Amino acid sequence: MSENQNKTGRRGFFKEALALAIGAIAGVVPAIVALATFLDPLRRQSASNNGGSFVRISSLNAVPNDALPHKFPVVADRTDAWNKFPNVPIGGVYLRRTAEKTVEAFNAVCPHAGGFIDYVPSKKCFSCPLHNSQFALDGTISDPKSPSPRGMDSLPVEIRGDEIWVKFQNFRAGIREKIAA
Amino acid sequence: MKNLFDWLDHRSGYRKITHEALFENIPGGSRWRYVWGSTLTFTLVVQIITGLALWAAYSPSSQTAWESIFYIQNNMWCGWLLRGIHHYTAQAMNILLVLHLMQVLIDGAYKAPREINFWFGLVLLLLVLGLSLTGYLLPWDQKGFWATKVATNIAAITPFIGPQVQRIIVGGSDYGHHTLTRFFALHAGVLPGAIVALVVGHIYLFRRHGITAKQPLRQPDAAFWPDQVLKDAVACLAVLAAVLFLVLKNHGAELGPPADPSDSFSAARPEWYFLFLFQFLKYFPGGTEAIGAIYIPGLILGVIFLMPYFGKWKLGHRFNLGFIYCLLAGASLLTWLAIAEDRGKPDIIAAVKETERSAERVKELAESPTGIPATGAVTLLRNDPYTQGPKLFAKNCASCHRFDGHDGTGRPVSDPETASDLKGFASRQWLTGLLTPEKIISVHYFGGTKFKDGRMAKFVGKKLTAPSADLEKVIAAISAEAGLKTQPASDPDMIKVGTTAFKDTFNCAECHQFHSKDEDATAPDLTGYGSREWLISMISNPKHDRFYGEKNDRMPAFGEEKILDPASLGLLADWLRGEWYEATKN
Incomplete structure (x- = not known):
């Protein structure tokens, strides 16, 4: 190979590398910015992830002292991206009054795949209409064939005077552990 | 690795395509x-x-x-x-x-x-x-x-x-x-x-x-x-x-x-690259817009589409170039004219300023704790005294009143000032002006109204010629009625002294009511003076006995006559009082 050819070869390689590098920079910058905005949800914390907060669900009188589950909506302030909605339903809970001043609360969302669990009065059990997970009145899995990986998610309850307050949180579905969503 | 690329090439033929794409011949080299x-x-x-x-x-x-x-x-x-x-x-x-x-x-x-x-x-x-x-x-x-x-x-x-x-x-x-x-x-x-x-x-x-x-x-x-x-x-x-x-x-x-x-x-205004079209349309009088907006642009596009045919002749190519240069020059000229005309x-200028003000304001409101309601951000501006007050004032009040010399929105007013300037209404500073002999008869207060020669102006002209500490207290007492956000609270003793001086020293109670009933009162009731309720009632009906009664000078009853709805009256009163949401500065 003559020296001249070598020079052209080296120059050619330099040009190729430079063309690739500059082209890549020009293409990558807008792509990174687009990706950053697209991945914005990753940095947002859910209300549940912040530990949840106590929400007034109902008065004690509204829950019969019969140890059976009764469904209540959870009404709280909700932020949906740019909108703020004061006092809107954000979920559902089952309340069960087991004694005069004792109430149990379960999140109505199925820990399997997030369906809304029904209470079936004739069988006195909870049943998810999606994949037939069955739960006993205390929230534990009652049918071993249930696909749910854990029992219903119980929620802390406080009786404040004659009002029932529940620390409302959603939990990740599909896993054995109860981890805030 | 080579095997994988061979496999891929065999299935897709990518090497040939890439080669054709990259090794296209450029006569005379790159430029x-x-x-x-x-x-x-x-x-x-x-x-x-x-x-x-x-x-x-x-x-x-x-x-x-x-x-x-x-x-x-x-x-x-x-x-x-x-x-x-x-x-x-x-x-x-x-x-x-x-x-x-x-x-x-x-x-x-x-x-x-x-x-x-x-x-x-x-x-x-x-x-x-x-x-x-x-x-x-x-x-x-x-x-x-x-x-x-x-x-x-x-x-x-x-x-x-x-x-x-x-x-x-x-x-x-x-x-x-x-x-x-x-x-x-x-x-x-x-x-x-x-x-x-x-x-x-x-x-x-x-x-x-x-x-x-x-x-x-x-x-x-x-x-x-x-x-x-x-x-x-x-x-x-x-x-x-x-x-x-x-x-x-x-x-x-x-x-x-x-x-x-x-x-x-x-x-x-359209974006800058459409300004030439915007300007062009100004030259077509009513009924002929289609010529400027459709026919002429259509004709120009038609000529450009036919350029490959004109280009067959040497002269045609020159025509094409001349045409496109003229077109660019024309568009540039029109763009420049559009900008120059607005300048x-x-x-x-006022409209652009107002828009910038609203844009900043809506951002402030959207970031407030209440956030953007489901009805949209436009509601935030519609219910905002800071945004609506100046507009309502300009439309309904500025033909007689002024706000700091302008119409509320910053625009000058050509009509003469025939009623008071309401910037800082009911504040101590505003009241001090009102109770100063040369000021009360100026156009900023009663100068343009029939009250210029009224009892109040005469009283101020005769009795309030010298500065007095008691008068300051009376002013503080009246101004405290408004409870303005912009005014620091005055101390209760001062107000007490002022209220007494109102009656005893200056005999204001002869005409005005102030926390006491008087059937014979002939001037506006100063109880609650400048408060939201007082202002709304006053703007609603200045002819009411509580205000000017029969002596009212041309001011329309904006509420009674249904010129303004209750919401607008509230916005106007709030704005005059300086009551609106302000973001806390960190």
Whole structure:
């Protein structure tokens, strides 16, 4: 190979590398910015992830002292991206009054795949209409064939005077552990 | 690894395609003048990438379009940068289109056998302009809303099918949800789809006929890769750098106040690249707009479409170049005229200022703890005394009253000042002016009213000539009734002394009531003076016995006569009192 050819070869390689590098920079910058905005949800914390907060669900009188589950909506302030909605339903809970001043609360969302669990009065059990997970009145899995990986998610309850307050949180579905969503 | 590429090549034939793409022969070697097509392809790709990311966060409806863009701009990671790049790349595209067209015409690349490709290019140009037009509306801010209203009304004057075309584009007879969904479908679906298809055809035809090399050839032939690719890449990077410079300089793209069909917007102007058309239309009197908006632009486009035929003759090529130069010069002149005409207009300057004020204000309100309601951000401005007060004052009060010498919005008033200037009404400073002999008879207080010669003015002129500590206390006591946010609370002892002096020292109670009933009172009741309730009642009916009664001087009963609704009265009173949401400064 003559020296001249070598020079052209080296120059050619330099040009190729430079063309690739500059082209890549020009293409990558807008792509990174687009990706950053697209991945914005990753940095947002859910209300549940912040530990949840106590929400007034109902008065004690509204829950019969019969140890059976009764469904209540959870009404709280909700932020949906740019909108703020004061006092809107954000979920559902089952309340069960087991004694005069004792109430149990379960999140109505199925820990399997997030369906809304029904209470079936004739069988006195909870049943998810999606994949037939069955739960006993205390929230534990009652049918071993249930696909749910854990029992219903119980929620802390406080009786404040004659009002029932529940620390409302959603939990990740599909896993054995109860981890805030 | 080699095996894998062999396998892939066997199935796809990618090596041949890549080779053909990269080793296209360029007669005379690479040149900077050939970069424009590549920069346009680059900007198209940038727009698709940034557009998709924007799409993932945009919500096209009249209550959510502005709001979602506000959220992108102010709350999402790099959202302002993303929107800024999309906005300024769109502008860059319009410039690059003209440069590309000029290069094609000057180099004669439009002549046979490249006619079809030239036409593809022209259609692409129109489609990109369509993207600019449709994209301008999507933020649903005042600017985009009014500019698009004008554009679609122009579409409506198209002979025969105009009104139907307008209805189809607008999605009905009125502007709303369906205008946005349709514009969005055009902007993000139909137009880009057509553009990508045409670009593929454009590049295919370009490759089929090869590059039209600029004569004389300066260097030996070379392949597209790497020499021309390097030049193209540098040009693309330069375009990106220019775009980023503009984004950083202007802190992203502008977002005006949300669209409000009930609010006038005299600063409505199209984006700069459509200003020449906007200016052009001014020269066509009523009934002849179609000539300026449809026929003449149509004729010009027709001539450009026929250029490949004219270009067959040497003289024809010169005609084409002359035509395009004249066109550019004409468009530049019209653009300059449009800008120059607006530059000195006080109305436009005030309208632009007002828009900027509203844009800042709505941001402040949207970031307040109550946030944006489901009815949309426009409600925030409609219920905001700081925004509505000046407008209501200008419309209803400024023909007699002034606010700091102007009409409330900052515009001067040509009518004479025939009632008091209400800036700082009921504040201690304002009352001090009222109770000063030379001031009470000035036009800022009673000078323009019949009260100039009334008992109050005479009283002030005779009795309040010397400064008095008691008078200061009386002023503090009356002003305290208003409970103005801007006024520090005065101490209770001072008010007590002032209230006593009101009666005993100055005998004000002879005419005015002040926390005591007096059937014979002949002047306005000062109990609650300047408070929200007092102001609303006063503006509602100054002829009421509690205020001026029969002595009322020309002031209409805005509430009683239903000139203003209760909400507007409240907004006006709040604004006069300086009561509005203010963000706490950190």
